[in-house]
Amino acid sequence: MNHAGKIGDLLERISTLFRNEVRQAGLSHGLHPVHLEVLFYLNRCNQFSDTPASVKDFLGATKGTTSQSISLLEKKGYLLKTKDEQDKRVFHLSLTQAGQEVATSSMPPPSLRQALSRYGDDVSSQLTQQLEQLLINIQTETSHTGFGTCKTCKFHRTENKQTFFCELTQMTLPTPHGELICREHVVPDAG
Numbered sequence: 001m002n003h004a005g006k007i008g009d010l011l012e013r014i015s016t017l018f019r020n021e022v023r024q025a026g027l028s029h030g031l032h033p034v035h036l037e038v039l040f041y042l043n044r045c046n047q048f049s050d051t052p053a054s055v056k057d058f059l060g061a062t063k064g065t066t067s068q069s070i071s072l073l074e075k076k077g078y079l080l081k082t083k084d085e086q087d088k089r090v091f092h093l094s095l096t097q098a099g100q101e102v103a104t105s106s107m108p109p110p111s112l113r114q115a116l117s118r119y120g121d122d123v124s125s126q127l128t129q130q131l132e133q134l135l136i137n138i139q140t141e142t143s144h145t146g147f148g149t150c151k152t153c154k155f156h157r158t159e160n161k162q163t164f165f166c167e168l169t170q171m172t173l174p175t176p177h178g179e180l181i182c183r184e185h186v187v188p189d190a191g
């Protein structure tokens, strides 16, 4: 089997185990995997990406499924809807303390946490970089735009330790926001 075959095989096995664990984590809170996906996403997205339409696009789900999931999570006290200050037709979604607790305790799944704890910082850091690069390469191959980690975006410019500049929105943002998912993310040009 060539490298692509082996890597594909491994990723498939890892993602199956991953999905099974997420399903188990959801059951303990009375949630389906799609509900947990909404919580994970809202716990990781930035201020340009926290609308119901962004959740729908990120999940690749229908409008109906997304809005049912949002209503259920709101009813369970896991998320809040807030009207946009400029455009009252738009809602922003945010997690409550309870929603954050479910999201952070379920992701990453405990087995992955345990497995990664066997690595030193150097190996974990190399693995992170390689997976980030693999994700960028796949996004480039599939011409996928949006929903990438901000710090890997074409428009991300580091200013100093505290802030970076987003060339798309023309805003200066705090450095930790570089770790968040953004729907406007664009993969940098190759080379």
Ligand code: SF4
Pocket (backbone or CB within 6 Å): 046, 048, 148, 149, 150, 151, 153, 154, 155, 156, 157, 165, 166, 167, 168, 169, 182, 183, 184, 185, 186
């Ligand atoms: S730099 Fe890119 S990913 Fe980050 S906020 Fe700006 S558009 Fe979004």
